[in-house]
Amino acid sequence: MTSAAVKPGRPRSERARQAVLKAAAELLVDGGMAAVTMEAVAARAGVSKVTVYKWWPSRGAVAVDAYCDHYRQTIVFEDTGDVAQDLQRQMKVMLRAFSGRAGAIMAELIGQAQSDPGLRETLRERWISPRREATLLVLHRAIERGQLRGDLDLEAFMDELYAPLYFRLMLQHQPLDQQLPATLVAQALAGARR
Amino acid sequence: MTSAAVKPGRPRSERARQAVLKAAAELLVDGGMAAVTMEAVAARAGVSKVTVYKWWPSRGAVAVDAYCDHYRQTIVFEDTGDVAQDLQRQMKVMLRAFSGRAGAIMAELIGQAQSDPGLRETLRERWISPRREATLLVLHRAIERGQLRGDLDLEAFMDELYAPLYFRLMLQHQPLDQQLPATLVAQALAGARR
Amino acid sequence: MTSAAVKPGRPRSERARQAVLKAAAELLVDGGMAAVTMEAVAARAGVSKVTVYKWWPSRGAVAVDAYCDHYRQTIVFEDTGDVAQDLQRQMKVMLRAFSGRAGAIMAELIGQAQSDPGLRETLRERWISPRREATLLVLHRAIERGQLRGDLDLEAFMDELYAPLYFRLMLQHQPLDQQLPATLVAQALAGARR
């Protein structure tokens, strides 16, 4: 009846969880994914390997968790009244972050996820989805205001805007310069206005 | 005139090169990147590990080389006279390929490249650049014909078209369905026509 | 009193230790030192290489350990009352052993120790020293009985007796025949009696 069925035995150590995330974040920042081995994380956190395995299925999972915990930068969307403005500002924030350490690490995380389906799932849930949902709000708002056509394929539209950033981040065939958001927004919106 | 500078010593074994690429391609196809270990490649090719290391710096490099060798599908661009047609057809060919084994492997290759700058370089040179250059030809042709504005940022434009495919391939937040090319081309061209 | 300082963690596997020694001894007997590679020992013992490295620093160390374990022939010294008899009998036992497989292996072990100081140390502690100490007892007993002069340099004396056996074993310039002990004892004792 009582939902919170009190579990027997020693409860999970919150201290251990924090220590693991902290250790992983540090390793991640100055050594990239390569440095985030279960061995190293456990050692640095002063925790046994088994404990890490108990709560995270793989080193990738620890890394994503630590990353999201460490870079939990607010997904700021101001409402300027102009959808172009809103999108452009948000993209600039993201681009600025991706120009630094956070970008290199995100690239490695997505990279790692390509050979670990579970990690891809986690990455989507913890990083991608929240951002896309926030963007969707902006776009719906713009449609209501009549700034955008109502028949747009919003998923494809968002990909046109954001995928180039991730693509350049990962392939580095072109630089991630500051006017890129403006260009992308301009070109994408040109055919999307009502 | 150009004396072919005959190098001393035993010449490189073409047989070994072929065997390695073949072995790597096979391993890649039925096992993904995880199966492409230097050890396995060498064993399967009937070649010593040292020989592999001699000509390829890393397992990633072997894999990319083998991939490009194996999937050297022609980058077909018909000239239909209509830029939208041309782009859409090419994208469909690519999308079809990426829906199968080749897509999963490409995702892993890009993934691997995130923790190996040399590999990223190779991937750009061997896979990305040739395709972008072919696309550039199409776009320039369209501009000359007056189908596209002349002041477009072509690099950004190409990213708007192709990055979504790679992005969906890697994140799998949305399916790679067959009408995606049409949608992307339509939305992107809407604001790009003269 | 001395609390046996219970160490934390999983205790060392006695099973693994035995298996390694057994495997090494077998390899040693039918293949000599050349067959005792860390790889082969580990494989034959059904143990991981790391485990072997954990407890033995080198293949030489494993070999010596296995040798002493395998050929832990009693260092029998009967007390016949006559020092010449005692020495001669002991030397004959040793010579008989060295005429077979054990001799060839011991030669290889000493050989290996020439390029591995740690191994030389081990060899001295595990093989040479116990035998020399047993011999010292016999000599001291003889001195007390008045069978030998008290001012002998016992270390040099023991070398005169035993070094020729090892020397012939290693150089094979002369055979290790059964009357050698008698000759050596006779000549050495001739000038050593009181």
Next chain:
Amino acid sequence: MTSAAVKPGRPRSERARQAVLKAAAELLVDGGMAAVTMEAVAARAGVSKVTVYKWWPSRGAVAVDAYCDHYRQTIVFEDTGDVAQDLQRQMKVMLRAFSGRAGAIMAELIGQAQSDPGLRETLRERWISPRREATLLVLHRAIERGQLRGDLDLEAFMDELYAPLYFRLMLQHQPLDQQLPATLVAQALAGARR
């Protein structure tokens, strides 16, 4: 008639032979046997590996050859008229040499020979035998002069004198100090005089 049957083809390069011996000796002196790899010798000599293999069967063979070439110290036996004097002086010369680099290397050579019968053979021929024969001369001379008994087992006698030096060199259970020759000669001769 002319014994030196002139062989066709390019004659062996004396330059290469010298270069190999020189290179091997240098490597031997500052790096021991471990440094004398076929690879290193060839590289240092500016000679191809095949050339080395052509004239020496193994690295051990090169090393012994280089050693004997480098340390071709005269086997001096003065004839003082007293056999004890003669032996002791010769042993002191040898002991002095063995206290330095030459000793360590000789130990390694004998060590190496334990797993290479061909090398043992070479070592005997090039190093041991000449010295034993010179010693035999001294002993025969002493017998003629009536300083030694005629029924001695000379081979065993020589072993009693010299084996301890090699034994201590290799096992290092006791130091190779300067008064050792005197002790050995005294004890050995005590029972060997007429």
Next chain:
DNA sequence: AAGTAATCGAGACGGTACGTCCGGTCTTCCT
């Protein structure tokens, strides 16, 4: 002068073992 034959340099090759690293799993005791 042309032919023959052995040698030489360079260096690629298949192979074996090295010593290390990490991933996961296990066993033991402590809390």
Next chain:
DNA sequence: AGGAAGACCGGACGTACCGTCTCGATTACTT
């Protein structure tokens, strides 16, 4: 029931030498 400690098996890493092999280039003696 956790958790810390740490030993364990397995697999791959990248490297070092081994001994063999193909090359083209030399260097003599033989016709």
